[in-house]
Amino acid sequence: MEHSNGPTTAQAAAPDIELIEKDGEVTLSIGGEQAMQAWERDLMWASADLLCRHGQDFYEVGLGLGLSALRIARNPATRSHTVLELFGEVEELFRTANPVLPPSLSIERGDFFQRIKELPSESFDGMFFDPALDMEVWKDKELWARTVPEVVRVLRPGGVFIPFFSTKPELRWQYVDHFRRIHVERHAYQAYDTTEYTYGTSGNAYIQCFYKD
Numbered sequence: 001m002e003h004s005n006g007p008t009t010a011q012a013a014a015p016d017i018e019l020i021e022k023d024g025e026v027t028l029s030i031g032g033e034q035a036m037q038a039w040e041r042d043l044m045w046a047s048a049d050l051l052c053r054h055g056q057d058f059y060e061v062g063l064g065l066g067l068s069a070l071r072i073a074r075n076p077a078t079r080s081h082t083v084l085e086l087f088g089e090v091e092e093l094f095r096t097a098n099p100v101l102p103p104s105l106s107i108e109r110g111d112f113f114q115r116i117k118e119l120p121s122e123s124f125d126g127m128f129f130d131p132a133l134d135m136e137v138w139k140d141k142e143l144w145a146r147t148v149p150e151v152v153r154v155l156r157p158g159g160v161f162i163p164f165f166s167t168k169p170e171l172r173w174q175y176v177d178h179f180r181r182i183h184v185e186r187h188a189y190q191a192y193d194t195t196e197y198t199y200g201t202s203g204n205a206y207i208q209c210f211y212k213d
């Protein structure tokens with residue numbers, strides 16, 4: 001999903017978080033903006049399935065509705081799956097909807113840009129990346145230049161990094177300079193008529209998988 005909402009590491013006040021279910025649509029709202037919607041399920045599952053082809057220990061940034069988290073944790077190949085979530089309210093909504101979780105799934109609380117520096121080197125086979133971040137964070141070239149090498153560091157050789165799908169056929173500049181091999185899958189999608197964070201409400205979505213050599 002193409003987020004333009006969410007916190008920065010310097011943001012002091014926690015945003016309002018709510019789960020909105022209306023007219024057959026399900027939306028996780030953070031700070032008054034659409035952070036995730038239930039129509040994304042098939043794309044999140046496809047991303048999760050691709051991740052699970054590459055090992056058994058996985059890390060995910062951003063819990064959201066938990067669509068990918070449960071898919072990864074329930075995959076027979078998965079030994080462990082850790083999800084990092086910044087907001088307690090998001091975790092509470094997820095646990096209320098899913099009171100019984102797979103034993104392979106654990107949820108941590110914290111800020112990604114701090115936590116990535118603390119994770120051990122070569123500790124995960126794959127990382128799925130789908131946090132809600134402010135647009136200014138996405139545009140911060142120096143921040144990503146410092147951060148993505150840390151992502152590469154925590155991946156095992158042959159491990160993969162999969163960010164959330166894009167509805168623009170462009171490689172994500174934040175990551176592309178740090179990986180030599182990239183796999184892209186094209187999937188059709190149909191969003192809600194009310195969806196605000198995609199380039200159009202139907203068409204092609206692109207899942208990008210970055211490989212650590």
